[in-house]
Amino acid sequence: MQRITEDLTIEAALALFHEQGEDAVEVFSNKGKVMGMLTHADITAAAQGSKLEQRIGEYIGRRAGDIPRVPSANSVNGETLRSVLDALHDGVYITDAQGVTVSVNKAYERITGIRREDIVGKHMSDLVEEGYISKSVSLEVIHEKRPITLVQSIKGDRKIVVSGTPMFDELGYLKYVVTSVRDVTELLLAKHAQDQLEQIKRTREFHSIAEEFGDQEHRIISSTQTKDCYALAKRVATTQAKVLIQGGTGTGKTMMARYIHRCSERAKGPFVELNCAAVPEGLIEAELFGYSSGAFTGASQRGKQGLLDTAHGGTLFLDEIGDLPLSIQVKLLKVIEDSRFFPVGGTELRYADIRLITATHQDLQERIRDGRFREDLYYRISVVPLMLPPLCQRSDEIIPLLRHYLDVFNQRYGRSCRWHLETLELLLAHSWPGNIRELINLTERLVVTTSEDEITPRWLPVNTIPPVATPRSLPNGTLREQVAALERQLIETALQKYGTTRAAAAALGIDQSTLVKKTHRWRYTANTNRKQ
DSSP states (O other): OOOEETTSBHHHHHHHHHHHTOSEEEEEOTTSOEEEEEEHHHHHHHHHTTOTTSBHHHHHHHHHHTSOOOOOTTSHHHHHHHHHHHHOSSEEEEEETTSBEEEEOHHHHHHHOOOHHHHTTOBHHHHHHTTSBSSOHHHHHHHHSSOEEEEEEETTTEEEEEEEEEEEOTTSOEEEEEEEEEEHHHHHHHHHHHHHHHHHHHHHHTHHHHHHHOOGGGGGOOSHHHHHHHHHHHHHHTSOOOEEEEOOTTSSHHHHHHHHHHHSTTTTSOEEEEETTTSOHHHHHHHHHEEOTTSSTTOOTTOEEOHHHHTTTSEEEEETGGGSOHHHHHHHHHHHHHSEEOOBTOOSOEEOOOEEEEEESSOHHHHHHTTSSOHHHHHHHOSEEEEOOOGGGOHHHHHHHHHHHHHHHHHHHTOOOEEOHHHHHHHHHSOOTTHHHHHHHHHHHHHHHOSSSEEOGGGSOGGGSOOOOOOSSOOSSOHHHHHHHHHHHHHHHHHHHHOSHHHHHHHHTSOHHHHHHHHHHHHHHHHHHHHO
């Protein structure tokens, strides 16, 4: 549609409206600046008033002049209103019905760093073009005539939550848009302060476990699922019942086994661990049972004690028991039943005084059906099954774990790194497929690779940041329609990624004014479609 400028008459503008079928357009000054919005209802009312020869610029100016302004600070009421606004902790931003900035309070200046004198009297579209803000909620409210909330980027880096509310006069005409502003950082601080209070409360309830275990990690085990699991482990620790710990890789199965050992009557005895998946099948028997002198080629002439001997009087922890070969499963079953075993190549029975704890990340029932695990052994080792949930289901522990291991690696590498609050929010939303082990490795990686003390989101690996949602496919239509849809998709993705129109346009290699015009056109089209 031909651009409507201030010199165009109402009669000519009305003809353009009828020709193009537009519902609302921007009016531009002779200098190319946006003066305001002109709707089909406005131009129709002006035509009915026999003002066909009046210029659009005069009509826009008169209409804006009819709108009452916020009381001046020179009047008593104005001073009172300004004092009330400046006393608010949240920022307040007021525009008139045309999108021209009327006033802001001191809190807005504090939150955004933008001075009142730099923006009062300016149109919101100019502030977007000049890079003060990434997008205007006031213009959205003017277009939609309803309350709208969105996140703005201020000068490319600071993020704020803005909620715009329209104010109408007694005839239903829009008078002002009042926007409340809150700093995202302050919101995150408040949220994390509340989370920390809840964390302290849960930790106190679970403090006995931490005291008995003695390890700092257990002071941050506070989610309901984990707490219940450890409470059950504590009850069975004083017995000789066999325990099978199940859970994904990196969920803390070894930590759980050590806790049971520490709480048992065998706490002063040895805690011996064997990962059944890490030892070759040909060596695991000798590793577990030991061997006698000359048992096989290359064997030591003095023989060697196995882990069953080493763990005598203590606890033997067999991790990844599901990977134990079937031939060894038979011998292990004999040890469980009789507490006796033969070393490899030996003829003399040895006594095994051990507490057996096993763990696996596999479904042993499925391995039994596949013939890869003995059913009788399964029921022997799983007298008390314990299930450790994945870290993504223990969200209460993620941030305490991140802070704990950050302190650990800061001390180890002589750093003074700290988490940025937005970084913690992103990591809290991460799925953590590698569970606690992934969290530990990521924390160490960030401590040794970041060049700054504050770990901001830009240092995070790509796989820890939630992907931007994009349409799965382009709509059906002509080549021109599909190209236009792809163009819009790319621009919207760039705006979401870079925050401001200036940065998004630079990344896409186009003029900022071109990007702004395209986004305005899409908003008008969407608004027209909704009204139809």
